[in-house]
């Protein structure tokens with residue numbers, strides 16, 4: 001660790017979102033590997049239909065790789081700024097917490113790296129309190145317009161269904177955990193996907209996140225039709241734009257709202273799109289985030305060592321393995337791949353880094369963003 005300067009962490013705020021890939025462009029003039037996401041367990045007490053890994057969850061974790069190799073691969077990343085810990089439910093398995101999660105948290109703490117944990121926050125509170133000091137962002141999903149939705153979709157990928165009472169207890173626990181941990185100063189960011197199921201309930205969900213759970217941030221991401229979500233209905237672009245306007249109309253302006261993976265870009269010649277972008281830019285406590293997948297982030301599976309570009313792993317598949325490759329080299333190789341080259345555009349005038357592969361496939365299959373980039377550079381440079 002002595003080889004790295006220890007970073008002093010500034011608090012997360014609308015002016016300091018360490019996961020925003022554009023900050024790496026500002027600092028290093030190019031896309032830079034600064035974020036590693038670790039899949040630390042395949043276990044979870046829930047099985048959400050929308051979970052990126054819901055259908056790959058298991059009942060027992062294999063042995064993880066020795067931490068030494070993981071530390072070495074992290075040490076080799078000169079600009080490591082953020083770490084994301086995901087699963088499964090990272091706080092579910094005590095063995096995984098001890099062998100992997102806590103060592104990673106300690107590594108990040110010692111190096112001044114920001115940590116986000118992706119959790120369902122339904123487990124007993126002491127598990128979360130135990131690691132609270134190491135967590136910069138506790139990221140949870142809240143897509144539950146009704147209790148019935150939670151009981152159905154939250155366990156949609158589970159073969160043997162638990163009793164309804166047990167499911168609802170987890171919902172109460174999530175609300176209670178969020179409220180208590182927020183009160184104690186934890187930064188909880190609740191993400192809602194825009195899809196046909198959440199659309200009728202956006203006001204209720206937002207109010208619950210802000211008022212009952214007291215979360216510090218409400219994240220909004222569209223749902224994309226990757227395999228794992230194939231039985232949930234995506235919104236048309238028009239419905240999505242209306243939903244965002246609706247959210248902006250009714251939201252609590254004192255709570256930070258982050259819109260990520262938005263399928264709306266400065267180069268798209270559509271007056272409604274541009275009006276919405278303008279509104280988002282002008283709105284109080286609202287930020288938009290470039291998609292980090294493959295822009296500044298790689299995902300590492302701690303059991304296999306496999307490296308993928310996005311947690312929607314089936315889009316690009318495994319691109320390497322940390323047993324034999326260092327991560328900056330893997331990242332450079334990815335950036336030079338034809339898929340990355342076809343996706344990666346950059347318009348400095350708007351700090352835009354273009355769509356990810358899911359957005360492009362879903363909404364802009366025929367758009368040539370490299371051509372758009374050329375036109376934008378002529379117009380704005």
Ligand code: SF4
Nearest residue numbers: 267345347352354373
């Ligand atoms: S970076 Fe790409 S998506 Fe963004 S405005 Fe430029 S060409 Fe469009």
